[in-house]
Amino acid sequence: MSTTSPDSPPRGRRGKRSSRWVTPAFALVLGVFFFIVAVVQDDWGGAWFSLALFTGYAALLAFLGNRVEVIGLLRGDTTDERAGQIHVRAAAFAFHVLVLVLTTGFIVGLLTESTLTETFAGLGAIAGLSLIGAYVVLARRS
Amino acid sequence: MAAARTAFCKGHLTTDSCKAYFPFVRNDVRKLRTEAALSQGELATRLGVSRQTVNAIETGRYSPSLPLAIAIARLFGKPVEVIFHVDHQS
Numbered sequence: 337m338s339t340t341s342p343d344s345p346p347r348g349r350r351g352k353r354s355s356r357w358v359t360p361a362f363a364l365v366l367g368v369f370f371f372i373v374a375v376v377q378d379d380w381g382g383a384w385f386s387l388a389l390f391t392g393y394a395a396l397l398a399f400l401g402n403r404v405e406v407i408g409l410l411r412g413d414t415t416d417e418r419a420g421q422i423h424v425r426a427a428a429f430a431f432h433v434l435v436l437v438l439t440t441g442f443i444v445g446l447l448t449e450s451t452l453t454e455t456f457a458g459l460g461a462i463a464g465l466s467l468i469g470a471y472v473v474l475a476r477r478s
Numbered sequence: 479m480a481a482a483r484t485a486f487c488k489g490h491l492t493t494d495s496c497k498a499y500f501p502f503v504r505n506d507v508r509k510l511r512t513e514a515a516l517s518q519g520e521l522a523t524r525l526g527v528s529r530q531t532v533n534a535i536e537t538g539r540y541s542p543s544l545p546l547a548i549a550i551a552r553l554f555g556k557p558v559e560v561i562f563h564v565d566h567q568s
Contacts (some may be wrong), residue, residue: 405528405530415531416526416528416531417527418527418528419531
């Protein structure tokens with residue numbers, strides 16, 4: 337049963353304010369992590385590049401997320417039901433692209449006798465089992 | 479929107495079936511909002527949604543959920559079916 341009430345409109349934007357910093361902060365943490373990894377490997381060029389790339393991405397998400405809807409969506413904003421729906425449809429599209437890539441990779445791997453065939457098969461199996469599991473759970477809950 | 483629906487149904491459904499299964503839901507939100515002298519942003523704030531969502535509803539790109547449609551109807555003091563009407567013709 338849905339708990340959404342017309343008297344208390346869908347999740348307000350105010351409540352999501354704190355979570356707006358989660359994805360940019362995570363991008364920054366990743367940048368620092370890759371920076372340290374590259375420094376340990378004595379790759380200073382790669383280190384600064386990683387840090388700059390992820391810091392730039394974090395800044396983009398943090399400062400343009402409120403102005404540009406797509407960047408807000410990239411940041412993970414689900415400010416309302418439409419944003420949530422866009423997230424679900426975008427994720428489904430990305431899943432289909434991944435399945436296409438995995439299938440193509442598997443077939444090409446078979447034809448070329450590549451060592452990557454098992455990797456593609458394993459990833460394809462995970463995707464398929466995840467889909468079946470999601471169907472089972474969602475069919476029961478919906 | 480009509481073109482998108484036609485493309486979606488092409489090869490699967492006849493034109494009439496397509497209109498029957500995927501009817502357009504038109505709405506008078508823009509008209510009511512301008513009559514109430516509200517901006518899209520102000521209406522969005524009152525509904526707890528983004529300004530882009532109000533714009534998408536007004537232009538027919540997005541059909542709101544039932545709770546949101548009821549919230550819109552209550553805000554303008556009209557029944558839902560007066561604001562949102564199914565259009566089988568277009």
